[in-house]
Amino acid sequence: xxxxxxxxxxxxxxxVTVERExxxxxxxxxxxxxxxxxxxxxxxxxxxxxxxxxxxxxxCYGLWANLAxxxxxxxLGAPLLxxxxxxxxxxxxxxxxxxxxxxxxxxxxxxxxxxxxxGPFQVLTLETRWRNQRGQLAITDTLVVVxxxx
Amino acid sequence: MPLFKTxxxxxxxxxxxxxxxxxxxxxxxxxxxxxxxxxxxxxxxGQAAGHGxxxxxxxxxMGLLGRVAAHLGGPGALQEFRTRFQAPTRPGDRLRCGGRIxxxxxxxxxxxxxxxxxxxGQDGVARASGAVVAAPLP
Numbered sequence: 001x002x003x004x005x006x007x008x009x010x011x012x013x014x015x016v017t018v019e020r021e022x023x024x025x026x027x028x029x030x031x032x033x034x035x036x037x038x039x040x041x042x043x044x045x046x047x048x049x050x051x052x053x054x055x056x057x058x059x060c061y062g063l064w065a066n067l068a069x070x071x072x073x074x075x076l077g078a079p080l081l082x083x084x085x086x087x088x089x090x091x092x093x094x095x096x097x098x099x100x101x102x103x104x105x106x107x108x109x110x111x112x113x114x115x116x117x118x119g120p121f122q123v124l125t126l127e128t129r130w131r132n133q134r135g136q137l138a139i140t141d142t143l144v145v146v147x148x149x150x
Numbered sequence: 151m152p153l154f155k156t157x158x159x160x161x162x163x164x165x166x167x168x169x170x171x172x173x174x175x176x177x178x179x180x181x182x183x184x185x186x187x188x189x190x191x192x193x194x195x196g197q198a199a200g201h202g203x204x205x206x207x208x209x210x211x212m213g214l215l216g217r218v219a220a221h222l223g224g225p226g227a228l229q230e231f232r233t234r235f236q237a238p239t240r241p242g243d244r245l246r247c248g249g250r251i252x253x254x255x256x257x258x259x260x261x262x263x264x265x266x267x268x269x270x271g272q273d274g275v276a277r278a279s280g281a282v283v284a285a286p287l288p
Contacts, residue, residue, distance in 0.1 A: 025182045026182045028182070029178050029179050029183075029210075030179075030210070030213040030214065030216065030217065031214075031217065032220070033217075034220065034224065034225065036224070036225055037225070052225035054213070054216065054225070055213075055216040055219060055220075055228050056209055056212050056231075059183055059185070059212075059213075060183050064183070064185035064187060064207075064209070065183060065184030065185050065186075080187060081188075081189065081195065081199070084235075085207075085208040085209070085235055086234070087232065087234045088208065088209065088212055088235075089230070089233075090228075090230065090231050091229070091230050092229055092230065095225075095226045
C-alpha cells in the first residue's frame with residue numbers, strides 16, 4: 001500500500017522521443033488499417049508533417065513501459081505484480097507526430113483504500129501531462145491502477 | 151472514411167470481431183508497447199496471480215477499441231478517449247468490438263460527436279467499455 005502522504009507526489013520528469021518505427025510497429029500490432037501510420041508519403045498526402053501517433057501510443061511511454069517509474073512505485077509499496085490496470089483516459093490537446101519529444105511528470109492524483117471481496121486494495125490514479133518540444137500541452141494521460149493486497 | 155456529419159445519435163459504429171486471441175499476440179504487443187509485465191507473457195506468473203495463465207494487456211483491448219473510434223474521424227480527430235477494464239481477456243477469447251453514437255453537438259463552430267465503445271467476449275462478458283469524444287479537424 002502506498003502511504004496516503006504521497007498524494008500529490010510527482011515523478012520524473014521523463015522525456016521520450018516519438019519514433020517512426022515505434023508508431024509503425026505499434027499500429028501494426030493493433031491492426032490499425034490507416035496508411036498514415038506506416039507511410040510518410042501517405043501522411044504528407046493527408047496534410048500531416050509526419051506519421052501521426054495512434055490514439056493509445058502514449059501507453060508506450062506511460063507507467064507500464066517506464067521501468068524507472070515502476071521502480072519508484074515498488075519502493076513506495078506497490079510492486080508491478082500487485083498492479084492491475086483499471087482505467088485509462090487520454091485527453092488530446094495537440095497532435096503528436098513522429099519526431100516530437102514529449103516530457104511529462106506523472107503525479108499521484110488520487111489514492112483511495114477500498115475493501116473488496118478478497119480483502120483490501122488501493123486505487124491509485126496517476127496523471128501525466130505530456131508537453132511537446134515547443135512546450136505545448138499535448139496529452140493528458142490519466143491511468144487508474146488497482147494495487148492488490150494493499 | 152465515413153461522412154462524419156451523417157451520424158445520428160443511436161447509430162452504431164462499424165465494429166469487428168477478432169479471431170481467437172493468442173499468447174503470441176500478447177508477446178508482440180509487449181514488444182511493440184514496451185510493456186513487459188510478465189503477467190501477459192509468462193503463464194506461471196498469470197497462474198500465480200489467479201488468472202490460470204497469461205491475460206491480455208488492457209491497453210491491447212483499448213487499442214482495438216481505438217479501431218472502432220477511428221470511424222469518427224481520421225488521426226487527429228479524437229479529443230478524448232477513456233476505457234474501463236472490466237474483466238481479464240485470455241488466450242482463446244474472441245472480442246466483439248463496437249460502439250454507438252451517444253451525442254452530437256456544436257461548440258465554437260465545430261461539430262463534436264461522442265460515442266460509447268465496448269469489447270465483449272464470446273461468452274457475453276464485457277472485457278472493456280469506453281467513451282470517446284471526436285471532432286473533425288477544422
